[in-house]
Amino acid sequence: MKKIVIALDGYSSCGKSTTAKLVAAELGYAYIDTGAMYRAVTLHFLNHHISLTNPREIKEALHEIEIEFHYNPKTKRNEVYLNGLNVEDEIRKMYISDMVSEVSVIPEVRRAMVAQQQKMGRKRGVVMDGRDIGTAVFPDAEVKIFMTADVDTRTRRRQDELLAKKQLVNFDEIRENLLKRDHIDSTRAESPLRQAEDAHLLDTSHMTIDEQVEFVIEHATAQL
Numbered sequence: 001m002k003k004i005v006i007a008l009d010g011y012s013s014c015g016k017s018t019t020a021k022l023v024a025a026e027l028g029y030a031y032i033d034t035g036a037m038y039r040a041v042t043l044h045f046l047n048h049h050i051s052l053t054n055p056r057e058i059k060e061a062l063h064e065i066e067i068e069f070h071y072n073p074k075t076k077r078n079e080v081y082l083n084g085l086n087v088e089d090e091i092r093k094m095y096i097s098d099m100v101s102e103v104s105v106i107p108e109v110r111r112a113m114v115a116q117q118q119k120m121g122r123k124r125g126v127v128m129d130g131r132d133i134g135t136a137v138f139p140d141a142e143v144k145i146f147m148t149a150d151v152d153t154r155t156r157r158r159q160d161e162l163l164a165k166k167q168l169v170n171f172d173e174i175r176e177n178l179l180k181r182d183h184i185d186s187t188r189a190e191s192p193l194r195q196a197e198d199a200h201l202l203d204t205s206h207m208t209i210d211e212q213v214e215f216v217i218e219h220a221t222a223q224l
């Protein structure tokens with residue numbers, strides 16, 4: 001059967017990764033969480049005290065970074081590895097969320113990540129979620145969905161996710177972080193977050209996960 005690329009872009013914490021994972025499982029596709037890649041770069045930069053204003057340091061650091069995804073049968077999910085180390089839990093912490101958008105505006109970082117993502121999806125048969133998949137990584141994706149939800153709903157969902165990992169974070173702190181990231185992500189010069197002209201808008205504020213998955217699957221099956 002024909003294999004396609006499904007691009008799920010949108011604002012922070014509006015259900016992209018949960019939807020993407022389930023769609024990928026249903027179609028037997030690979031799921032690639034591109035946000036995890038920017039988070040892993042951020043972790044590396046913080047650990048190695050890389051100056052975000054020094055292009056030479058940034059370029060050298062990017063050469064030292066290897067990001068991979070490996071399936072963990074225990075958690076039933078693809079987990080992210082940074083230079084051979086599983087950093088899945090570390091990269092979800094608030095101190096990474098606080099920095100990641102500032103790292104993601106750096107053109108050298110974007111170019112390196114986009115090139116890797118294009119390589120990962122070159123055989124198609126992938127569901128990729130992020131901010132610029134339908135506009136920059138795979139502008140030729142057969143299915144493009146742009147997800148959004150009202151900010152309080154997104155904050156609650158993010159708080160629940162963090163709570164499930166035993167991280168207690170104040171509602172206002174999360175809300176502020178989401179709004180700050182959305183602002184930086186949508187206003188950066190290189191591949192900003194925006195809805196591709198041919199993307200379908202999906203507002204998940206009042207939708208269940210099953211409904212979100214169904215919406216994407218319907219658009220995907222129309223292309224198969």
Ligand code: C5P
Nearest residue numbers: 012034035038100101104130131132181
């Ligand atoms: O998807 P997630 O919220 O984990 O992404 C974390 C951050 O990574 C985003 O806020 C954004 O700054 C950056 N990102 C990006 N481009 C992508 C995916 C994520 O700039 N394709």
